[in-house]
Amino acid sequence: MQLHSFFNSSTSYRVRIALALKGLDYDYRAVNIRAGDHHATRYVEQVNPSAAVPALQDGDFTLGQSLAIIDYLDARYPEPRLIPAEPALRARVLELSSLIACDMHPLNNLRVLGYLQTVLMVSPEQKGAWYMHWVHEGMKGVERILERHGSGAWCFGDAPTLADCCLIPQMANAQRMGCDLAGYPRSVAVYEHALTHPAFEAAKPQKQPDFVAA
Template sequence: MQLHSFFNSSASYRVRIALALKGLASDYVPVNIRAGAHRDAEYIDRVNPSAVVPALVDGEFALGQSLAIIDYLDARHPEPRLIPSEPTLRARVLEFAYLISCDIHPVNNLRILKYLDAVLHVTPEQKDAWYKHWIAEGMAGVERMLVRHGQGPWCFGGAPTLADCCLVPQIANAQRMGCDLTLYPLSLAAYRHAMEHPAFDAAQPNKQPDYLGS
């Protein structure tokens, strides 16, 4: 397998965690989204028509979108399962993962921040306020979900799931951007617990071959 990834992409980070948890080897193919490599015609035509990272290539099969990739890995390599099979727990984990991947991440990813700079010409202070506002909005929901349904020490019980694969990159990015996360103690506790696990540690941005610094 090949993983087309960028070290600081939180979506790529999710897949790196999943691969590490499952003990699956992959060839790391850097795609520098800061330099626009994800928009190269060859990458779009051969690997990912969505022109984003990550992308997984497994033989002749290529797949984009991190949650779809992790679902594919679960189907092909079911142990350990990251999307539970029990219906209510499965729904809860997906609800949590979608909150992060659909509500928080899309409004704060690199292409949005670049648009704010290049097209709308916002000030650095306005861009910072934008980022922190949407982190606060989203993380408040994450924390309420853990208060109501979380079971610990992972987000939902005694083993990591897709929920943890999504939470860890989101918190790491929020910390990198200077967001105050003190209002989310359960989220931080799950994050800190995860970072003690070798798979989560190995997937960190600063341990990737294309690491360029924050």
């Protein structure tokens, strides 16, 4: 199994967490998205037609998009299960995961921030304000869901799920970008608990072979 990943990509981070939770070994294939390696013809044609990370290769099967990859891993390697089978809990996990992956992340990923700065010519201060605005808009929703429906040390219960795989990278990126997360105590508690787990520790950006200090 091979994972095409970039150390600071939160989508790659999600999949690294899932692989670590399942105890699956893989070859790490670094794709430097800052240098544009994800747009290389060979990568797009042979690995990921979306020209993005992550991409998982499992034998002859290749798949992009982090949520699809984690769903595949759950079906192919079901223990521990990250997307619950019970309908109501499954829906709740997917609700929170989708809020992060579909509402928050797309507004603040590297290509959007790059477009704001290089094409629309916004200032670094304006780019930072954009980032923080959308983080706080999304985190307010995350916090409300966890307050109403969360339980246990993790987002939903006593074991990590897809929701935790999505939340922890989002929180790490928000911290790195200087966002004040004090207003989201339930989310912070889950984040701090996750960082004590070996799988989440192993998946950190700083632990990856292509890590470069900013």
